[in-house]
Amino acid sequence: MLHTSPNSQPRARFIAGMRDTFPLLVGAAPFGIIFGALAVTSGFSPLGAATMSAFVFAGAAQFIAVGLVAAGTPGIVIVLTTFVVNLRHMLYSASLAPHLLALPARWLLPLGFWLTDESFVVAAKNFEEAKTETNRHWYLLGSELAMYVNWQLVTWIGIAAGQQIDDPQSWGLDFAMVVTFIGMLLPMIKDRPTVAAALVAGGAALLAHGLPNQLGLLLAALAGIGAGVLAERRWPAVVQG
């Protein structure tokens, strides 16, 4: 290594990951509060709800599980549903892996455990913009730990509030996640291939929304990726990968 700038030190990268994730904590907070409230009003014990956020740590899957438990669905079906809902993480881990080459398992296992939609998008953006940056795993870790700690805190708030609120979902707070994702999507739309990827994925998701367990989301994402690749042949991407 020729030289190491102060900005690429582990501690600086860790803090940068946390800092870049801050707005997403605000977006995820209402979602976690509603989860906690919903869980304890749908048959989970307060400890069970907190344990789920601590060990599953997957917002969409946790929401769906609570709904299924309330509907009396068998546990094995809920576990399989969780897997299908989380299949999109395979795309995320495949995308991030080339940036984390040759890391030992003691890094990869926790980085995988803590991988969420938000940290993936934040890290993918940073890794693409800062191609020569070292210590990428520290950046990702900072983002992931910020999301994790935030998720535990807001779950507990929701559990505490759950006994007070009648219909936590009726408030519309869960829309904060969608608003956050709109804010994250806009800066990614920077050339014709990304426009094609977003439009085709969005359109396909509308067509496939009737499919169960977010399978529509997965198919739509694959269609969008295909559209981006095809569009790239015709209109070269602004940022070469």
Place this chain on the structure above:
Amino acid sequence: MNEFLLIAGMAVATMASRIPLLVWLSKRNLPAGWFRALRYVPPAVLAAIILPAVLIVDGKLTFAVSNAPLAAGIVTALVGWRSRSLLLTILVGMAALFIWRAIFNF
């Protein structure tokens, strides 16, 4: 099923989606074509989450003015596009949702 057994099963199912490819693909270099294709994952996934969330109400495609998520989504996109501040975008977007819901009394 005991709730902690259920949670253990969900935890394993979630890790099975997050960890294996991260470990496997970090040991070898992906073909360049795959690597380029994966750049489209973030915009594709986000668009696929957002569009149904703002356009589908009770299982139907809804372009009505009374569709608060759609109106709030448009406001959010405009603010996000002009301001480039994610925090401001989130706050204004949620305010737009609540105002719209108050107006149309959902």
